[in-house]
Amino acid sequence: MKKKNVLKSNYPYLPQLKEKPSELRQDMVSQDWVVIATGRARRPHFFKSQTRTKFSLPKSKCPFDNLKQAGNPEPIAIYKAPHGQNWFIQVLPNKFPAFSYGVCPVVKKSGPYSWLEGVGFHEVIVTKDHDRQIAKFSDEEMNLVLRAYQERYLALKNDPCTEYVLIFHNHGFEAGASIPHPHSQLVGMPVAPPDVVNSLRGSQRYLKQHKACVHCAMIKWELKFKKRIVAENDTAVAFCPFASRRAFEIRVFPKNHSSHFELISEKERLGFAQVLRKALKSLFGGLNDPAYNFFIHTTPTKQKDRHYHWHLEILPVTSTWGGVEFGTGIEISTITPEEAAKYLRKF
Amino acid sequence: MKKKNVLKSNYPYLPQLKEKPSELRQDMVSQDWVVIATGRARRPHFFKSQTRTKFSLPKSKCPFDNLKQAGNPEPIAIYKAPHGQNWFIQVLPNKFPAFSYGVCPVVKKSGPYSWLEGVGFHEVIVTKDHDRQIAKFSDEEMNLVLRAYQERYLALKNDPCTEYVLIFHNHGFEAGASIPHPHSQLVGMPVAPPDVVNSLRGSQRYLKQHKACVHCAMIKWELKFKKRIVAENDTAVAFCPFASRRAFEIRVFPKNHSSHFELISEKERLGFAQVLRKALKSLFGGLNDPAYNFFIHTTPTKQKDRHYHWHLEILPVTSTWGGVEFGTGIEISTITPEEAAKYLRKF
Incomplete structure (x- = not known):
């Protein structure tokens, strides 16, 4: 019987890890990789107890x-x-x-x-x-x-x-x-920023290959899969992305395809506000008021093409970037988005 | 006489700034933009006095x-x-x-x-x-x-x-x-990281257009221009890049074209060590022992092609990323690389 021909890493040290090996996950849009390395076994409560810089001003x-x-x-x-x-x-x-x-x-x-x-x-x-x-x-x-x-x-x-x-x-x-x-x-x-250009390009590439919006495909899958959802209502959904760049990253999308943020209707905006508020509340409760950034990614002002799906990304500060992140562009998250979402849903 | 037809920003607030407007500078290799915004008038000594987290371990x-x-x-x-x-x-x-x-x-x-x-x-x-x-x-x-x-x-x-x-x-x-x-x-x-792939692609693009190595062209210019040089010797040179992503960013290059870091000769390595040490010493002295990351960018292990020019990038921690950086991929530096290099050369 012929043995299956598999290549093995020839690295002779630490031949067997006790923990699960890390995963490299690819973002469907940007095609960038992230690493989910849970080896250091950081449970959700670890993030809750992280020290933060006192930051007040009379x-x-x-x-x-x-x-x-x-x-x-x-x-x-x-x-x-x-x-x-x-x-x-x-x-x-x-x-x-x-x-x-x-x-x-x-x-x-x-x-x-x-x-x-x-x-x-x-x-x-x-x-x-x-x-x-x-x-x-x-x-x-x-x-x-x-x-x-x-x-x-x-x-x-x-x-x-x-x-x-x-x-x-x-x-x-x-x-x-x-x-x-x-x-x-x-x-x-006065320039379209590189991250947005990259995201638009990924969206266009997916459209050509699949005749569909990449973000709509993602939303459809997440609503079916359920395990990464943080909050949703009729018009909007918030989930921890499959390729989370950061522990507890959340993205909020309008459910129906919508290319230009500024064209949101009054009703859609209220629905979006509700889901965004729930997402921020879950971070506040679950991680004990962490620092975070959020920003909107939408179609550049002068572009009429409607293939992009605008959304809002929330990046809580749960780690410090080091040589790996700056040297490769690959971010390392120490909790799976599935576990992060399960935890956040409780708050 | 016909008036020159110029478009002006129609933004009606703060019509005239006292300070110089910011600059968007483009990285020759990645083609990414950075912003140099000196409006907040941060002189080199500001960075020297930044507070740092006490970080010691018995x-x-x-x-x-x-x-x-x-x-x-x-x-x-x-x-x-x-x-x-x-x-x-x-x-x-x-x-x-x-x-x-x-x-x-x-x-x-x-x-x-x-x-x-x-x-x-x-x-x-x-x-x-x-x-x-x-x-x-x-x-x-x-x-x-x-x-x-x-x-x-x-x-x-x-x-x-x-x-x-x-x-x-x-x-x-x-x-x-x-x-x-x-x-x-x-x-x-097990994957070539996105930032390296992007840098290799930029290098290849320049090679096709100009029949030359993009980094060799940059080094040649910097040695002639002189104002961004931090340290140099026969075999290596350190300078603050034209499109510095970060205040006081420094890149160290072997002067002669060299694609694979691991092929460096004993003599070249000693020369490189000397310039790297000078660069780190100037950061230590000039910015009062700042936190920093450095990393080597070289040709991926399995690639034989020799068009890339390996180098080392030093990123001192002189700012905190916020919504602009995470939302656009554009980093904002608050000092020009020309002023940064002039200051660093003193240490």
């Missing part, structure tokens, strides 16, 4: 508490609280913009290199309460935040210099927030 | 101080000190490997997703002194570390399951080091 020193008094520029937009007369959201120009007003840039040369002037805009979307983070918001309040995102997006999407509008939120010191008072940001930039 | 609790007593597996290789009888470097299998022994994996399916078993190896390269970080090494000691890297690489490059061997070093808590005792790591993985 109200009197907060530039977002009394906006006028702190010398902020005039607000661009003001939203009242859902049931009240006081303001709940103010939109301001960022005092330290990453991109700023100017003539639409053209690529210039510096020796063999290329560069552009950073023309665009950078706004801050501040919510009223100094200490009340958005994981604590009601569905209506979260819907109002999303409405502010959408309306600012619509106001700025036709800027002639802008190729992409990024909407994001940093919560906590470890997530790069420089001011603890809850606020989101909106950045208009 | 010798008695260090798993790398008395290796045997701490229950480590038998060393794979031992190197004596350049002028002495005691060991200076020991190579050990990692007790918590990201990749481990097994049958060479094939891609498997899980619903619409693809995954692989994490087969490979993961070694730790420990240097003797608990408190003496490699920025403090002599040229000869640094050369010995590089020799250990090279010899382990040569011993493992023919492993049938391995597509790429990553060599890296994490220094400091903020850089993801979990043990402060100086150590490097060597990981063999």
Whole structure:
């Protein structure tokens, strides 16, 4: 009988691991790999007890508490609280913009290199309460935040210099927030960013091969498989992705195919707000108020093509990047998304 | 007279910035963009005074101080000190490997997703002194570390399951080091990592267009331009790249075209060690012992093609990633590489 011809790693050390070997999982869209290495046996409660940098600022020193008094520029937009007369959201120009007003840039040369002037805009979307983070918001309040995102997006999407509008939120010191008072940001930039371009390309590739939207296929599978779902309702779904880059990563999608975030209807937005709020609440409860970033990936402003499926990605800070991540682009997560979702559903 | 037809950003707020606008610079190899935003006017000394997490471990609790007593597996290789009888470097299998022994994996399916078993190896390269970080090494000691890297690489490059061997070093808590005792790591993985594939692709694209190595072109320009050079000698050069992803990023290259790190000659290795040591010393002095990661980018193990130019990238931890970086893949640096290099050359 002929033996099956299998190649084995010839590595002579530690021939047998007690734990399960790690898994390399491939993201369906970007085709990037992630590693799920549970060998260090970190149970969900490990993440709950991680130390965090104390990060508070007295109200009197907060530039977002009394906006006028702190010398902020005039607000661009003001939203009242859902049931009240006081303001709940103010939109301001960022005092330290990453991109700023100017003539639409053209690529210039510096020796063999290329560069552009950073023309665009950078706004801050501040919510009223100094200490009340958005994981604590009601569905209506979260819907109002999303409405502010959408309306600012619509106001700025036709800027002639802008190729992409990024909407994001940093919560906590470890997530790069420089001011603890809850606020989101909106950045208009003159190039389509590499991660978005890559995601669009992956979406296009899948469409050509399968005549379907890659994210719709993923959502359909996740709703059937159930084990990675964190929250859902009629219009939106949140799940820990199969190829989670980070322990407890969550992505939130509109269930029906939708390419441009800014075209979301009032009803869909409320449904999305509900699921997003549930996802943030589960992180808050399950991981004891972790730092996190979330951002929206949507079709670039000038692109009319509707094949992309916009969504929101939540990346809790559950690890520190080291040489592997920076040297390869492969992130290592120490918990499976299946276990992460099962745990998060309890909160 | 006809007016020149220029498009302007129609953003009506903060029409005029006092500071210089930011710059988007494009990496010649990956074609990714970075932002250099000096608007917050952070001078070099700002970085020197950044707070760092206290990160020490008494010798008695260090798993790398008395290796045997701490229950480590038998060393794979031992190197004596350049002028002495005691060991200076020991190579050990990692007790918590990201990749481990097994049958060479094939891609498997899980619903619409693809995954692989994490087969490979993961070694730790420990240097003797608990408190003496490699920025403090002599040229000869640094050369010995590089020799250990090279010899382990040569011993493992023919492993049938391995597509790429990553060599890296994490220094400091903020850089993801979990043990402060100086150590490097060597990981063999069954896929070529996305960042390396991307870099190889960029190198190939430039070769086709210009009939030259992209990194050789860059080195030639930097040596002529001088303003971004941190250190150099006959065989190697260290500079802050034009499109620095991070404040004070440094890349070290062999001056002559060289595709495979493991083929470095004894003379070239000593020259490279000297320049690497100077670069690390300038970071230590200039930024007051910052956390950093470095890693080697070289041609994948099974690839014979010689168009790539191997090098080492040093990423000091000078900022925290937030929504912009995670949402776009665009990193924001708050100092120009020209100013960073000028400052670093003093140390």
